[in-house]
Amino acid sequence: MTTDDTTATTTAPPPTGYARVFAVPEFRAVFTAHILSLLGVVISEIALSVLVYELTGSPLMSALAFALGFLPYVVGGTLLAGVADRFPARRVLVVFDLVCAACVLPMTAPGMGIGLLLTLRCALAVVAPVFQGTRMATLADILGDGDLFVLGRSLLRIVSQSALLAGYGVGGLLLTVVSPRHALLITVGTFCASALLLRFGTRRRPARAVGGGALVTESLRGARQVLANRRVRVLLLLFWLPPMFSVVPEALAAPYADELGAGSVGLGLLMCALPVGTIAGELWAGARLRPTARERIALPLVCVTLVPYAAYALHLNLPVSLLVLLLSGAGSAYTLGLDQWFVRAVPEEVRGRAMTLLTAGLMTIQGVGMALAGVVAEFAGVAATVAGAGLMGTACCVLLAVAARRTE
Structure with a gap:
């Protein structure tokens, strides 16, 4: 056997699928920091909600503490988006992690008033879209704008979906051991640990754009620049509109479980089915499909991902309802193709602002979808509302898919 043959047979094969992304040291730091930040967010949401309820005895105030994690997204995503490109990305990520820690730390102090607690909660939500867009x-920057970026983005989404399944359970278990204020103190540690990982685990890169004016003005100008591109506008709508309809069963899970007589166990299963399907779909598409295949199926998949919801009109039992949600969740694998198109379509100098706008719009429109679902269900009933969301959402997705095809 020749020397070349020996080398060929003993050299380890290159990593494939998601393993390629973990082979990049900087991504490993970003991924771990994401888990720590997400852990801090989830625990702080639960702990603050419980703390507010303990202080006020009001379910409304407790729910408001939770809702304030979503409402200010649109403020930060539009007025502060310029931060993502105006300053070096590593500095933005580290500083915003420390800002989150600084917002949570005063919450742990005894005697903190409800008004200040909710104000600090709002501050966390304002900086969140800028942090996520910058990341x-x-x-x-770390993975390039090709397939590695798509896989890395997919992994962060999978972690976020997994938090829906496990994070709140872990947070609830933690609160059986420590007080809400001590749980909040733990989140301060997770945010600081994330900041340290990002500071020493990623390298410094220059800002993408040089700021020449007021931050708010620059942020709004950047948003206009992003939205001026028809291709980008269509892709943003493809990211935003399907989730607005897909959250309808989640928003109505409690009354639907009550109609089925499924109890708390059934409610838990209904809440878990969609994210489980989403995780499975993304893992399959990321690990098994080539980049060209993921792009090829993106538009057909987005057109059918909400179709299963129409089956709710048949007044399904619990097992079939769970299957419907699993199938619809799996269809969200279309986002891998959209990620690739979006990063190609957005100029690098406004990439941070575009990603921040995407994040803010996604969170805001899901909140709108949940609110509208509740209003419609008051008049039409749960099953009809979910089925209607499936039909109307499918029609919107088809129109957007046609528009996306025309902008290629």
Whole structure:
């Protein structure tokens, strides 16, 4: 056997699928920091909600503490988006992690008033879209704008979906051991640990754009620049509109479980089915499909992902309802193809602002979808509302898919 043959047979094969992404040291730091930040967010949401209820005895105030984690997204995503490109990305990520820690730390002090607690909660939500948008743009810097970026983005989404399944359970278990204020103190540690990982685990890169004016003005100008591109506008709508309809069963899970007589166990299963399907779909598409295949199926998949919801009109039992949600969740694998198109379509100098706008719009429109679902269900009933969301959402997706095809 020749020397060349020996080398060929003993050299380890290159990593494939998601393993390729974990082979990049900087991504490992970003991924671990994402888990720590997400853990901090989830625990702080639960602990603050419980703390507010303990202080006020009001379910409304407790729910408001939770809802304030979503409402200010649109403020930060539009007025502060310029931060993502105006300053070096690593600095933005580290500083915003420390800002989150600084917002949570005063919450742990005894005697903190409800008004200040909710104000600090709002501050966390304002900086969240800028942090997330900057992190998405940083992924493109670290992994390039090709397939590695798509896989890295997919992994962060999978972690976020997994938090829906496990995070709140872990947080609830933690609160059986420590007080809400001590749980909040733990989140301060997770945010600081995330900041340290990002500071020493990623390298410094220059800002994408040089700021020449007021931050708010620059942020709004950047948003206009992003939205001026027809291709980008269509892709943003493809990211935003399907989730607005897909959250309808989640928003109505409690009354639907009550109609089925499924109890708390059934409610838990209904809440878990969609994210389980989403995780399975993304893992399959990321690990098994080539980049060209993921792009090829993106538009057909987005057109059918909400179709299963129409089956709710048949007044399904619990097992079939769970199957419907699993199938619809699996269809969200279309996002891998959209990620690739979006990062190609957005100019690098406004990439951070575009990613921030994407994040803010996604969170805001899901909140709108949940609110509208509740209003419609008051008049039409749960099953009809979910079925209607499936039909109307499918029609919107088909129109957007046609528009996306025309902008290629």
